[in-house]
Structure formats: C-alpha cells, structure tokens
Amino acid sequence: MTEENDKYGKELDLAVRIVHMACSLCQKVQKSLLSPASRQVLAKDDDSPVTVADWSVQATVSWLLSEFLEGQSVSIVAEEDVQTLSKSDAASLLAAVVNTVNECLAEAPKYGLQQPKKALETSQILEAISRCNSTGGPTGRHWVLDPVDGTLGFVRGDQYAVALALIEDGKLVLGVLGCPNYPMKKEFLNYNHRHDQTMPMTPSSSDIWQKGCVMYARRGSGRTWMQPLIHGDTKFEWPNSATLVQASPVDDPSLATFCEPVEKANSNHLFTAGLANSIGLKNQPMRIHSMVKYAAIARGDAEVFIKFARSGYQEKIWDHAAGVVIVEEAGGVVTDAGGRPLDFSRGLNTGVLYGNLMMFLRQSIPKRAYSEKDADVLPGSLTIDSRRVC
Ligand SMILES: Nc1ncnc2c1ncn2[C@@H]1O[C@H](COP(=O)(O)OS(=O)(=O)O)[C@@H](OP(=O)(O)O)[C@H]1O
Numbered sequence: 001m002t003e004e005n006d007k008y009g010k011e012l013d014l015a016v017r018i019v020h021m022a023c024s025l026c027q028k029v030q031k032s033l034l035s036p037a038s039r040q041v042l043a044k045d046d047d048s049p050v051t052v053a054d055w056s057v058q059a060t061v062s063w064l065l066s067e068f069l070e071g072q073s074v075s076i077v078a079e080e081d082v083q084t085l086s087k088s089d090a091a092s093l094l095a096a097v098v099n100t101v102n103e104c105l106a107e108a109p110k111y112g113l114q115q116p117k118k119a120l121e122t123s124q125i126l127e128a129i130s131r132c133n134s135t136g137g138p139t140g141r142h143w144v145l146d147p148v149d150g151t152l153g154f155v156r157g158d159q160y161a162v163a164l165a166l167i168e169d170g171k172l173v174l175g176v177l178g179c180p181n182y183p184m185k186k187e188f189l190n191y192n193h194r195h196d197q198t199m200p201m202t203p204s205s206s207d208i209w210q211k212g213c214v215m216y217a218r219r220g221s222g223r224t225w226m227q228p229l230i231h232g233d234t235k236f237e238w239p240n241s242a243t244l245v246q247a248s249p250v251d252d253p254s255l256a257t258f259c260e261p262v263e264k265a266n267s268n269h270l271f272t273a274g275l276a277n278s279i280g281l282k283n284q285p286m287r288i289h290s291m292v293k294y295a296a297i298a299r300g301d302a303e304v305f306i307k308f309a310r311s312g313y314q315e316k317i318w319d320h321a322a323g324v325v326i327v328e329e330a331g332g333v334v335t336d337a338g339g340r341p342l343d344f345s346r347g348l349n350t351g352v353l354y355g356n357l358m359m360f361l362r363q364s365i366p367k368r369a370y371s372e373k374d375a376d377v378l379p380g381s382l383t384i385d386s387r388r389v390c
C-alpha cells in the first residue's frame with residue numbers, strides 16, 4: 001500500500017475500534033434505561049433528551065483519542081457539555097457516568113487497545129467531556145462526534161447511532177457509524193428494532209443474527225465497509241470481519257424508498273410527502289431515528305433521504321459528518337436542496353443554505369434544486385425560498 005493510500009489508516013483503525021466500544025457501552029445503558037426503575041433520562045434546555053450514555057460515550061471517545069493519538073493535540077467537536085453533570089444535585093448521575101466509562105475502558109483489550117492503568121477519576125472524566133468543545137473550522141484536523149445520535153430513539157429502545165468522523169482542512173476524510181440496533185441484514189429489522197422483553201432478543205444462532213453493525217469509510221477509497229457488532233457474552237477477538245456495502249442500484253424513483261426522521265418536529269412530513277410524490281417516489285417512507293438513515297442508504301436498504309427541518313434550525317456537523325462519508329464512498333450523493341455538497345469547514349453548522357431541505361440521492365437519480373416551483377406540491381401556505389420556509 002502506498003503512503004498516500006494508507007493516509008488516515010491509523011486514525012480509521014482506531015476510530016473503528018473506539019466506535020465498537022462505544023456501541024457496547026450504549027447497549028448496556030439502553031438495557032438499563034428500559035427497566036421501569038430507571039430515571040436516567042434528562043431533558044436539555046431545548047427539551048431534547050440526554051442520558052448517561054451520551055456523556056459516557058463522549059468521555060470514552062475523547063479519552064481514547066487523546067490516549068492513542070499521542071503527540072497530536074486532538075481537537076474534538078462534539079455535542080455534549082458538562083454543565084448538567086457539574087451541578088451539585090447531579091452527584092448520582094455523575095457517578096453513573098464515571099462507572100459506565102470505567103467499565104467500558106476496562107474492556108479495551110477486547111478491541112486490541114490498552115486499558116487505562118487505573119480507573120479514571122471523576123475529574124479526568126469531566127475533563128475528557130469538556131475537552132470536546134472545539135468549534136472546528138476550515139483549517140487543521142478536527143474529530144467530529146455525536147456520542148448518541150437519535151437519543152430519542154435510544155431511550156425508546158429503538159434505533160440510534162454513534163457517529164465519529166475526521167475533518168482535515170475543512171474536508172471530511174473518514175467516517176465511522178455505529179448502529180447497535182441496526183442488524184446486518186434488513187430482514188431482521190422487524191424482529192429486533194425494539195427491545196421488547198416479551199420477544200427473544202436473539203434467534204437460536206447468534207452468528208446469523210448480528211443485531212448491530214458498524215460502517216466505515218475513508219474519503220476517496222470508493223469503499224464502505226460493514227462489520228457486525230458482536231456483543232453480550234460472545235468471545236470477541238479483534239480483528240473483526242468486514243464486508244463491502246454499496247448504495248442501491250435502483251434508479252427508477254417509482255421503485256425507490258426514502259428515509260426521513262421519525263419526529264414531525266424534526267422534519268415536515270407533509271412537505272416531504274408532497275415532494276416525494278412530485279419526484280415519483282411511490283413507496284411508504286422508511287422512518288428511522290438518527291443517522292441510521294445514512295447507514296440504510298449506504299448499504300442499499302433505501303435510496304433517498306429527505307429532511308426538511310423547521311425554519312431557522314441549523315444542521316450540526318456531528319449529525320451528518322460520518323454519514324456523509326459512508327454514503328458517498330458507497331456510491332451515493334449527499335447534497336443540500338440546492339444540489340450543493342454539505343460544507344464541513346464552517347464550524348458547528350453544515351452550511352445548508354438552500355432552505356432547510358436536504359436530498360441525499362443516489363447518483364443515478366437526477367439531482368435538481370428544489371425551490372419556489374415546488375410550492376405547488378405543498379399545502380397552500382407553504383413556500384420555499386433560498387433561506388427559509390414560512
Ligand atoms: N428541531 C429540529 N429539527 C431538526 N433536527 C433536530 C431538531 N432538534 C434536534 N435535531 C437533531 O436531530 C437529531 C435526530 O434526528 P433524527 O433524524 O434522528 O430525528 S428523529 O428522532 O428521527 O425524529 C438530533 O440528534 P441527537 O440530539 O444526537 O439525538 C438533533 O441533533
């Protein structure tokens with residue numbers, strides 16, 4: 001392998017192991033959250049949920065990146081901060097985070113990484129979380145982390161993702177997306193997308209079940225890989241096996257399926273239904289929480305992703321970075337509604353300028369900009385211009 005081809009090889013390898021560890025952490029926390037006694041879901045200022053898993057994954061990823069990228073000062077742009085955790089009445093929450101992080105790090109050898117010499121102190125964990133306060137930008141290297149994307153799905157026992165990407169000089173260079181409840185095969189989705197206690201969690205052969213997956217890609221490689229998430233008591237020896245995935249070959253919109261957010265508050269379902277109709281999409285939308293939507297497209301379970309957030313909402317880079325790399329390297333295309341690529345060089349926001357609509361189409365479905373002329377597919381009062389929906 002030439003040096004150029006191997007660029008970011010070390011970083012990608014590390015990121016994949018870290019995301020596997022984070023997925024395992026989340027699975028444990030999700031199981032505990034679903035017990036009736038659990039009171040570990042909090043609301044942030046914007047009313048969105050946050051849990052022990054969000055902070056614990058952020059701390060774990062931050063600590064591991066700093067530890068194993070020694071000598072580099074690691075810049076991390078991530079979603080969570082320590083404000084809530086640092087409050088005087090948050091002692092038990094903080095203790096749960098410290099415990100969860102240390103339990104996860106103690107498993108590092110399973111993933112071929114060294115565990116800390118001794119358990120991390122509370123102050124080290126708070127420091128690891130708050131160190132992720134970089135604002136990114138057009139120069140230098142920045143890791144981009146959504147510790148739990150789709151926290152709502154996570155607390156419902158449904159789909160969620162752990163998303164880690166690297167940006168260098170404003171360009172995405174690698175992405176890793178962990179989807180702990182998204183099975184290796186789409187057919188299993190109906191069986192296990194909920195942690196229904198009345199249903200068996202695994203069929204008789206856990207090898208074919210492979211409940212979760214991790215997808216990853218390096219920019220320019222033209223390849224997106226998928227690994228099974230091996231969990232529970234399975235004896236797990238790194239390296240894990242990986243298979244190549246590709247975006248769907250379907251190029252007839254009438255055969256295509258589009259993905260969209262579950263929550264109406266996150267995307268206008270009425271608008272997307274009209275738009276889907278106008279471009280000839282006939283199938284029912286696939287509504288999934290989180291960046292699992294990108295995973296579905298990267299491996300051909302669906303063809304299009306349409307999101308139409310409410311006016312004024314700014315898409316954050318951590319909600320897209322990892323997903324964009326894995327979809328594009330699998331043969332897909334990701335743009336905003338104006339057909340422009342998402343811009344990761346502008347700090348925390350993706351720079352979706354053309355309305356709030358984003359279309360993620362496979363190459364062979366013609367790209368076009370959506371604007372006022374699409375208003376006829378919308379309910380009367382809704383119009384689109386280049387900046388807002390009213
Ligand atoms: N108002 C509004 N509009 C659009 N998007 C928003 C909004 N508020 C939040 N978010 C971000 O959406 C992330 C979850 O997106 P999803 O596509 O998974 O939504 S849904 O749960 O399926 O409805 C979610 O990510 P997490 O916070 O990591 O879960 C948010 O970053």
Ligand SMILES: [Mg+2]
Nearest residue numbers: 146149150319
């Ligand atoms: Mg998110």
Ligand SMILES: [Mg+2]
Nearest residue numbers: 079146148149
């Ligand atoms: Mg999140």
Ligand SMILES: [Mg+2]
Nearest residue numbers: 048049079151
């Ligand atoms: Mg959140």
